[in-house]
Structure formats: structure tokens, C-alpha cells
Amino acid sequence: MGFNIAIDGPAGAGKSTIAKRAARELGFVYVDTGALYRAMALYCLKNQIDGRDEAAVAKACENMEITLTHQKGEQQILLNGENVTGSIRTEEVGNMASLISAYPAVRAKLLELQRSVARKEDVIMDGRDIGTCILPDAPLKIYLTASVETRGQRRYRELTQKGVSCDLEEICRDIRERDARDMNREIAPLKQAEDAVLVDSSEMTIEEVTERIVSCARERLAGTAG
């Protein structure tokens, strides 16, 4: 078993940016588990499967093969052999992922895949249920959050910088809806593990949050050495 770091938190809290930086500093492998749910969501969208129809999604799971690899340190996701890393980053795919991730068949399909990566390598894995379900024995768990307003503003800036026109109110409403879905589902809802360190990034820079996580990791690593 590698030395694993679990980072959970709501959409837009900065998990992937920070986990990627921390992984680079620590020499760990970064695993973005949201991308796995997004690949399954993409399959449903491409095949016109209604995300509200649990039985149809469960059936479709049998036809999806999801593979996770790394190329020059960057995670790649293959869906039935096709690299879909570049096409899963849309709001449409994110919302579909949030919807179908509530279904047991979807979560069951990804459970062993996530655990097997963590068995082989030192990973920083981010998601919603990593500390609570996937890696309950991880020596370091972080719950990274930020206020809805901060997350909304970050997303708004990101989209406007890309030249996408958007509305801040609408973005905040989407975030609230996604939080409610992710936190209130029956299986593996998003919540802080009892032994997780809470980090609220609302008033912190990316560098400060990364530094906080890296120093927690170094403390724990020193504690486990020898």
C-alpha cells in the first residue's frame, strides 16, 4: 500500500489545482477521480441514455470500460479504448456526472479501480468520498472547501478569461444545486471524514493551500518513517 493522501470537497474548491501542485512537490501520483465519473457521464450523453433512468444507466455500465493511465505525469482517461481526457471538462458532463454518481452500479464500477491505483503508488487522490469510502485508512485526509460565493467567482473568472460569456448568479445557483446533490445522496455522500483536516480556501491563495497540505503530508510522512 502506498502512502495515500485523500482530498475531498465540493465542486470548485480548488481540489484539482492544489492536489496537482502538492503531488508535484511531494513526488506523488495525482489521481482525479471526478474524471472517472465524467467519462461514464460522457458515455451516457453520447449514447442518449437518460441520466434520470437509473436502470438504463446501470445497464450501460456493463458496456463501459474505463482505464486510467498517466502520460508524462498527466492523468489520461480512456473510455472503451478512446482517450476522452479532453472532452469531459464541460458543465454538461459535470452535471451528468453528479446525477449518475448517485447510483450504486456507477460507484461499484469505479471502487476497485480507484483502490488498485492507491495500492500500487503513493497517490494524492481527490474526489467526494475518498477519505470516507475509497481509502478509509489513508494516513492523511483533507477536506477542502470554500464558500459558494468564492467558488462562484473563481469559476466566473475562469470562464470569462476563456472568452465564455456567463452569469455569476447562474453559476452560484449551479454550484448550490451540485453541492446539494453530492451531499444528500444516499450512498457515499460528500462529507468531511471524522479524521480529516478541514481547510477553508475562501481567504487563501493557491500557494498557501498547497503549502498547508504539503506540510501536513511531510509531518505525517516523518511520523510513519522508521
Ligand code: DC
Ligand atoms: O470533481 P468533478 O467536478 O470532476 O466531479 C464530477 C461529479 O462526479 C461530482 O459532482 C460528483 C461525482 N464524483 C463523485 O461522486 N465521487 C468522486 N470521488 C468524484 C466525483
